[in-house]
Amino acid sequence: MNMNWILLVALFLSGPVWAGEAKPLADDPASEARLKHLAVELRCLVCQNQTLADSNAPLAEDLRREVREMIAKNMSDQEIIEFLTARYGDFVLYRPPLKATTTLLWVGPFVLVGIGATALVITLRRRAGKVVDVPVTEDEHRRVEQLLSEGGKRS
Amino acid sequence: MIPEIGHFALILALCVAVVQGILPIYGAAVGNSALMAVAKPAARGQFFLVLTAFGCLAYAFAEKDFSVLYVAATSNSQLPLHYRLAAIWGAHEGSLLLWTFILTIWMFAVTLFSAHLPESTRSRILGVMGLVSIGFLLFMLTVSNPFERLIPAAAEGRDLNPLLQDPGMVIHPPMLYMGYVGFSVAFAFAIAALLGGNLDAAWARWSRPWTTVAWCFLTVGIAMGSGWAYYELGWGGWWFWDPVENASFMPWLAGTALVHSLAVTDKRGGFKVWTVLLAIMAFSLSLLGTFLVRSGVLTSVHAFATDPKRGMFILAFLAVVIGGSLALYAWRAPRVGLGGSFATVSREGMLLANNVLLVAAMGSVLLGTLYPLFLDALDLGKISVGPPYFDSVFVPLMAPAIFLMGIGPLAQWKKASLPDLANRLKWAFGVSVVTAIVLPIVMGNWTPLLSLGLLLAIWIVTSAAVTLRERLTHVAGNSLGERLASVPRSYWGMLVAHCGIAVFIVGVTMVKGFETEKDVRMNVGETATIGDYVFRFDGAQDVVGPNYTAARGTFAVSRDGREATVLYPEKRRYTAQNQIMTEAAIDPGLLRDLYVSLGEPLDDGAWSVRLYHKPFVDWIWGGCFIMALGGVLAISDRRYRIAWRRQEPAVPASARAAKRKVA
Numbered sequence: 024m025n026m027n028w029i030l031l032v033a034l035f036l037s038g039p040v041w042a043g044e045a046k047p048l049a050d051d052p053a054s055e056a057r058l059k060h061l062a063v064e065l066r067c068l069v070c071q072n073q074t075l076a077d078s079n080a081p082l083a084e085d086l087r088r089e090v091r092e093m094i095a096k097n098m099s100d101q102e103i104i105e106f107l108t109a110r111y112g113d114f115v116l117y118r119p120p121l122k123a124t125t126t127l128l129w130v131g132p133f134v135l136v137g138i139g140a141t142a143l144v145i146t147l148r149r150r151a152g153k154v155v156d157v158p159v160t161e162d163e164h165r166r167v168e169q170l171l172s173e174g175g176k177r178s
Numbered sequence: 179m180i181p182e183i184g185h186f187a188l189i190l191a192l193c194v195a196v197v198q199g200i201l202p203i204y205g206a207a208v209g210n211s212a213l214m215a216v217a218k219p220a221a222r223g224q225f226f227l228v229l230t231a232f233g234c235l236a237y238a239f240a241e242k243d244f245s246v247l248y249v250a251a252t253s254n255s256q257l258p259l260h261y262r263l264a265a266i267w268g269a270h271e272g273s274l275l276l277w278t279f280i281l282t283i284w285m286f287a288v289t290l291f292s293a294h295l296p297e298s299t300r301s302r303i304l305g306v307m308g309l310v311s312i313g314f315l316l317f318m319l320t321v322s323n324p325f326e327r328l329i330p331a332a333a334e335g336r337d338l339n340p341l342l343q344d345p346g347m348v349i350h351p352p353m354l355y356m357g358y359v360g361f362s363v364a365f366a367f368a369i370a371a372l373l374g375g376n377l378d379a380a381w382a383r384w385s386r387p388w389t390t391v392a393w394c395f396l397t398v399g400i401a402m403g404s405g406w407a408y409y410e411l412g413w414g415g416w417w418f419w420d421p422v423e424n425a426s427f428m429p430w431l432a433g434t435a436l437v438h439s440l441a442v443t444d445k446r447g448g449f450k451v452w453t454v455l456l457a458i459m460a461f462s463l464s465l466l467g468t469f470l471v472r473s474g475v476l477t478s479v480h481a482f483a484t485d486p487k488r489g490m491f492i493l494a495f496l497a498v499v500i501g502g503s504l505a506l507y508a509w510r511a512p513r514v515g516l517g518g519s520f521a522t523v524s525r526e527g528m529l530l531a532n533n534v535l536l537v538a539a540m541g542s543v544l545l546g547t548l549y550p551l552f553l554d555a556l557d558l559g560k561i562s563v564g565p566p567y568f569d570s571v572f573v574p575l576m577a578p579a580i581f582l583m584g585i586g587p588l589a590q591w592k593k594a595s596l597p598d599l600a601n602r603l604k605w606a607f608g609v610s611v612v613t614a615i616v617l618p619i620v621m622g623n624w625t626p627l628l629s630l631g632l633l634l635a636i637w638i639v640t641s642a643a644v645t646l647r648e649r650l651t652h653v654a655g656n657s658l659g660e661r662l663a664s665v666p667r668s669y670w671g672m673l674v675a676h677c678g679i680a681v682f683i684v685g686v687t688m689v690k691g692f693e694t695e696k697d698v699r700m701n702v703g704e705t706a707t708i709g710d711y712v713f714r715f716d717g718a719q720d721v722v723g724p725n726y727t728a729a730r731g732t733f734a735v736s737r738d739g740r741e742a743t744v745l746y747p748e749k750r751r752y753t754a755q756n757q758i759m760t761e762a763a764i765d766p767g768l769l770r771d772l773y774v775s776l777g778e779p780l781d782d783g784a785w786s787v788r789l790y791h792k793p794f795v796d797w798i799w800g801g802c803f804i805m806a807l808g809g810v811l812a813i814s815d816r817r818y819r820i821a822w823r824r825q826e827p828a829v830p831a832s833a834r835a836a837k838r839k840v841a
Contacts, residue, residue: 043704043705044704044705044706044707045698045699045700045701045704045705045706045715045787046698046699047696047697047698047699048697048698048699048777048786049697055697063565063566064564064566066562066564072418072420072421072564074564074565076413077411077413077415079760079777112559112560113559113560113561113562114560114561114562115562116561116562117562117563117564117565117566117567118564118566118567118570119561119562119563119567124553124558124559124561125549125561127545127549128545128546128549128563128567131541131542131545132538132539132541132542132545132571132575135537135538135541135542135545136534136535136538136575139534139535139537139538140531140534142534143530143531143534144522147522147527147530150519151519167379167380167383
C-alpha cells in the first residue's frame with residue numbers, strides 16, 4: 024500500500040518530464056463531435072466510396088471546414104444538410120432521402136420479407152393439403168446409406 | 179514465348195471445356211457410358227491446361243516481362259516478388275484467370291472425391307462445370323486476355339495499386355474466390371440433379387460437404403478482407419457496406435441459407451425445390467459479384483460503357499447462366515416430390531422462416547447495391563446508398579433470424595410445441611434479457627442497440643448450452659466425457675458455428691458502443707490518453723522501403739505507468755505512382771485493440787495523429803473464424819467419411835434395385 028503511494032507521488036512529480044498532454048486537433052471539441060456525427064453520413068464527393076469523416080482528400084478537408092463554419096454559425100443539422108443537398112444533390116447523403124424515386128429502395132426490404140412470409144404461409148398451407156405423410160422408414164434410411172456407400176458402379 | 183504458351187494453353191482449355199460440357203451430359207441423357215467417361219479425363223486435362231496458363235502468367239510477373247500488357251499495367255520492377263505474384267489477381271484480366279483456375283481446382287477435386295457417385299451424376303456435374311468454364315475461357319480469350327502483348331515493351335511497369343501491396347492481397351482474393359467458385363459445385367450438383375430428375379436425399383447428402391467447404395472459404399475470405407480494410411485503410415472501420423464488400427456478402431447470405439436448407443433436404447427430404455433454387459441463387463450471386471467488382475460498373479455506369487464489348491459479354495453470360503438454370507428449374511422442379519409433411523411450428527418451419535429472412539436480407543443488400551446504378555442508368559438522379567441505409571435495414575431483418583437461431587435447434591422435426599419450447603428456454607431467455615440490460619448499465623453506457631446486440635449474443639450462447647445439455651441426456655454413455663464424445667461432429671459443428679455468430683455480435687456491439695477515438699496534434703514528447711492507455715509521441719523518422727519512402731512515428735504506450743508496447747505507424751509515399759498511404763500501427767489484444775495512425779506533418783516536428791481504443795474488435799474476425807471452424811467440424815463428421823470411403827460392400831440385389839426416389 025505504501026509503495027503504491029510512493030509510486031503515485033513519484034508519478035506526479037515526474038509529470039513535467041513528459042511535456043504534457045497533446046492538444047486536440049480541433050479548437051472546439053463539442054462542435055467537432057457534431058461535425059463527426061454529421062460527417063459519417065456524408066459522402067466525400069471525389070472519393071471512390073468514403074465518408075466525409077474518413078476521407079483525407081483535400082476536397083473533403085475543404086468540405087469539413089465548410090461544415091465547421093456552418094456549425095459555428097449555429098445552424099442546425101437539418102439546415103446544414105439542406106444546404107449541402109441544395110448544392111451537391113442527394114449524392115452527398117449516404118442515407119438517401121425518402122422521395123418518389125427512392126420509395127422502392129426504402130420499402131423494398133420490408134416488402135421482400137412480407138412477400139417471403141406470405142409465400143411461406145401459403146406454400147405450407149397448400150403443402151399440408153397435398154402431402155400424404157409417408158414417413159421415411161428405417162428400411163429406406165438403410166437403403167440410402169447403402170446406395171451412398173455402394174460406389175460408382177451403377178450409372 | 180512463355181506468354182504465348184499460356185495463351186495457347188487457354189485456347190486448348192477452351193476446346194477441352196467444350197468437349198467436357200457437351201459429351202458427358204449428352205452421354206448421361208442417352209445412357210452412353212463411353213461418352214460419360216470423357217468427363218473425368220477432360221476435367222483433369224482442363225485443370226492442367228489452366229494451371230499451365232496460370233504458371234505462365236506467374237512467370238511473366240516473376241520475370242518482370244513488361245512486354246505483356248497486363249504485367250506492365252499492374253506491376254513494377256521495384257515491387258517485391260510476393261507482391262508481383264499477388265499482382266496476378268491485381269486487376270480484371272488476371273482475376274478472371276484466377277477464377278477459372280480455381281474452378282478447375284474444384285473440378286479436379288470433384289474427380290478425386292466422386293468415386294461413390296453414380297457415373298451419370300458425376301458426368302453431369304463435371305459437364306455443368308465445363309459449361310461454366312466455357313463462359314470464362316471465352317471471355318478471357320475474346321475481350322479480356324491477360325497475355326496480350328505490349329509492343330514495344332514498356333521500360334517500366336505502372337505498379338500495383340499501393341493499397342493492394344499488403345499480405346492481405348496475397349491471401350484474401352484466393353480465399354474469397356475459393357468460396358465464390360466453390361458454390362459452382364453445389365450449383366453443378368443441383369443442375370445435374372434437375373437434368374437427371376433425381377433430386378433425392380442422396381443428392382442433398384452429396385452436396386452438403388461441398389457446400390459447407392465453399393461456405394467456410396467464403397466466410398474466412400470475407401473476414402480477411404474486412405480485417406485487411408481495418409488495418410490498411412487507416413480509419414479503423416471494418417465494414418463499409420461498399421459495393422465490393424456487398425458483392426461478396428450476398429453469396430454468403432444465400433450460401434448460409436443453402437447450408438441450412440440442405441440440412442433439411444438431407445435429414446427430412448423436404449425443401450428440395452427451394453434448396454435447388456438457393457443453390458442456383460448462391461452461384462448466380464457469386465457470378466454477379468465477380469463481375470460487379472471487376473467490370474468497373476460500380477465506379478460509374480458509364481465506365482461500363484467505355485468497353486461495351488466486355489459489358490455485353492458479361493450481361494449475355496449472366497443472362498445465359500442465370501436464365502438458363504432458372505428455365506431448367508421452372509421446367510423440372512414441379513416434378514420433384516414434396517418430402518415429409520411438417521407443421522408450421524417445427525424445426526423445418528423455423529429453418530424455412532430463417533431462410534426467408536436470410537434471403538430477404540440478401541435481397542436488401544442487392545437492392546441497396548444496385549439501386550444507385552439503376553437510378554443513374556435511367557437518368558433519375560445520382561444517389562448514394564451507404565452504411566446508414568444498410569444498418570437501418572439489415573438489423574431489423576437479422577435480429578429475428580438470430581432469435582430463431584436459438585430456438586431452431588431445440589425444436590423437434592415435424593411438429594414442435596411452442597409452450598414446450600418456451601418452457602425449455604425460459605431460463606436461457608431470462609438470463610439473456612437480464613444480462614443484456616444490466617451489463618451495459620454497469621459498463622456505463624446504455625443504448626438500445628447495445629442491449630439488443632448483447633441480448634442476441636447471450637441468447638445464442640445460452641440457448642446453445644440448453645441445446646447441448648438436452649442432447650447430452652439423449653446420447654449413450656455413462657460418464658460426461660463419453661457422452662460428449664458421442665455427440666456427432668456435425669452437431670458440434672452447428673453449435674460452434676452458431677457461437678461464432680455470438681462472438682461476432684459481441685465484437686460488433688462492443689466496438690460500436692465503447693470505442694473511443696481522439697484526433698490530436700502531438701509534439702515530440704507529448705502524451706495523449708485514451709482508455710486507460712497513455713500514448714507518448716517520440717518523434718518521426720524517415721525510413722526507406724523497397725518501393726516507398728516513409729515517415730515512421732514512434733509511440734510509447736503505457737498503462738498505469740508501466741510500459742505496455744511501442745507502436746510504429748507509417749505514412750508512406752509509393753514512388754512509382756507517387757501515392758500516399760497510411761499504415762496504421764495496431765496493438766491487438768483479446769479485449770481491445772490500440773490503433774494509431776499518422777495524419778499530416780504539422781510545424782516543428784508535430785504530427786496530427788488519430789488514436790483509437792477499440793474494445794473487443796478482434797472478436798469480429800474471431801467470430802468469423804469460429805464459424806468457419808464449425809463448418810470444418812461439420813464436414814469431418816462420420817456420415818460423410820462413410821460416403822467418401824471407396825469400397826464395395828456386399829449390397830443385396832434388392833437394395834441395388836431400389837434406386838428409386840427415397841423420401
